Amino acid sequence: MESEKMELKLYNTMTQQKEVLIPINPGKIGLYVCGITAYDFSHIGHARAAVSFDVLYRYLLHLGYEVNFVRNFTDVDDKIIKRANENGENPFDLSNRFCEEYLVDMGALQCLLPTHQPRVSKHMDHIIKMIETIIEKDCGYVVEGDVFFSIDKSPNYGKLSGQLLEHTRAGERVDVDARKRNPADFALWKAAKPDEPSWESPWGLGRPGWHIECSAMSVHYLSPRFDIHGGGADLKFPHHENEIAQTCAACEDGGVNYWLHNGHVTINNEKMAKSKKNFKTIREITVSYHPLALRHFLMSAQYRSPLSFSESQLESSSEALYYVYQTLQDLEDGLLPYREAMSEDGGKAQQTAEAKDIINKMKSEFEAKMLDDLNTAHILTGAYQDALKFINASLGKLKKMQKKQRMSLLVSLVEIEKAAREVLDVLGLFTTLSYADILKEMKQKTLTRAGLGEEDILRLIEERITARKNKEFARSDEIRAELTIQGIALMDIGNETVWRPCFPSQANSSN
Incomplete structure (x- = not known):
């Protein structure tokens, strides 16, 4: 298997260093990524997270791994309820609509569908069972129908984010609650409020807190301990910190081997966010720019780095991709008159030494960048550009060559195109459409x-x-x-x- 020959190094937020990926089960990877809270169209900050982990997913598949990829939808949340009330509609109708809109955007961006896309509302039994276990182990407590996690029972709390317990903000999306034993304790279950969705539980009607959802679903679809957990850098604290505390409290062998976090998209030096009203939706951008150009832009910096949004960057990505596809289209057109002769040759002609060198350099440079923590910055430059230049230079020579020499160059060009296309495919920059389309x-x-x-x-x-x-x-x-x-x-x-x-x-x- 390819993955046994090549070592993929990933930056582990927990250890703050690059580490060689060693799966728990050889040849298999369990991957969980926090998805969206579905109450509006997704912006390009969401797109960056999706594309970053789609690149990881695609590259793991390229290396030969069998990947169980889980990305959730939060369809029960304060923000959903607030927006639904503003719109005068059912919260589940609202969240379902924006889950579907998100999938439309993901399709446009060439993001592969995960193995599982669980929704919180469909996993109440698993969530309630995990909360019961946390209470049984004296790590959670009930107050008037609410259930809180006791931070004091989690000795390693703060290790992922570097947040010392005494410096942590109280709660996560709510104000300080005087009923908490420690101001930093967070909600596992919230008692029902009038006109809000609620479920039966041992503590009365209510709904889950934000953090417990991912713990319950990752354990259900993967296991208490799995290989890789991903999400945006803003989720390190409190969301992922709380996930670790919950899962480790509920499951003796709970944990994640590699924590990966993608950087923010910034606009005018500020993080793009709905709360700041400085966001641009995926749908808004793809009206004017090809979705592949947006994907290319989102990959134009290493996934952990911040990415500054500008239209000039999108223009650069558009131009770069247009050149790639125009070169491949020119090659297709240039080979057309010789297809019959190549078929008759029956594979006798051999690639040139120069072409073999170009292909080897393109592949080795691509793998070296990807194996080094998925470094997609400048991924289609260097040896890849050299391959495109060779194609363009060769097309003008074909007519002037003698038959044997020409056949060798034709075979070389076919192999270079195949290698160039494979790189695009692994990066998710290749579609089922023709180059011309x-x-x-x-x-x-x-x-x-x-x-x-x-x-x-x-x-x-x-x-x-x-x-x-x-x-x-x-x-x-x-x-x-x-x-x-x-x-x-x-x-x-x-x-x-x-x-x-x-x-x-x-x-x-x-x-």
């Missing part, structure tokens, strides 16, 4: 950003042709310059003028 979609998004239609471009191209015929070169240059500002490059190829997206010459640095 992806390019067409990306061009349409460029037109949307420019506020133009295809007919507008064609009209300006005709106007420019007329201007050149009339030796009105200033007007010709003006048309080209105006379109370049809008992210549209005109290219004169022979007697024909075509257009393609480009980086806008005066794009806003942030928006």
Whole structure:
């Protein structure tokens, strides 16, 4: 198995160092990632977490692991109830709608579906049973229908986040409650309030606290101890700290071997968050930018680093991906006249030594970056760009070559394309669409950003042709310059003028 030959190093928040991934069960990985609280459209901060752990999931599969990937939906929460009341609708109708909208966004971003996507409302039995066990072990206590976890019974509390117990904020999403034995104790179960969803429990009608949900579902779908737990950096405290306390209290062998946390997306140097009202939804961005460009942008920094949002960064990602797909489309077009001859050759022709070297360098550079804590920053640069340059340089040589030499280059180009496509596939930047269809979609998004239609471009191209015929070169240059500002490059190829997206010459640095 591939995974036995290559050592994947992941940064473990608990130990604050990179560690070689050694699964509990050889060849198998248990992965739990905290999902969204479903009450609104998800923003690109949520998208970053989803893409970061999708890259991990895809790479583990690439290494040959069998992965049990669990990502939950919180569909019972104060925020859901508040929004539902504002809308005058049932909280479960609201949360169900936004769970489904989230899955639409995940599909657009090429995120693979997890093995399991449990919803809190469907796991009350498991949650209640875990709370009962925590109380039995004297780590939880009941006050007037509420149940609290006793922090004093958790000697290692604060180890993950580095928060000393005496410095911790009381509670997590609620104000200080004088009934608590310790101000830092947190709710395992909340007594029912009028007009709120509630379930029967040994302590009366109520609903679970936020933290117990993930403990119960991770134990149910994985085991008390599993390999990797992931989530956003903001979840380290109190959510993940409380998860550890609960699971270890309820299960003697409870724990997680590797804690992974992705960095925030920032906008104007502030964390993007719904509470700050400075967020941009995934849906809002993908109106104007191809979802693959958004995915590429979200991977443009190492997953633990903060990522600063700007439209110029999205433009850069769009341009980088367009170049990749245009090169692969040019290759497909360039190979078309020779497909029959290659079929007749029957695999006799061999790759060139140069092509083998290009493929080996591309693969080894890709694996080296990914094995080093999934370092996707600049992932499609270096050896990958060298491969694309080789493709572009080779296409012009094919016609001039002798048959045997040409056949060897054709075979080489096919293998380079296969290797380049595999890298895209592992990164989730490859879709079931043809190269031509992806390019067409990306061009349409460029037109949307420019506020133009295809007919507008064609009209300006005709106007420019007329201007050149009339030796009105200033007007010709003006048309080209105006379109370049809008992210549209005109290219004169022979007697024909075509257009393609480009980086806008005066794009806003942030928006």
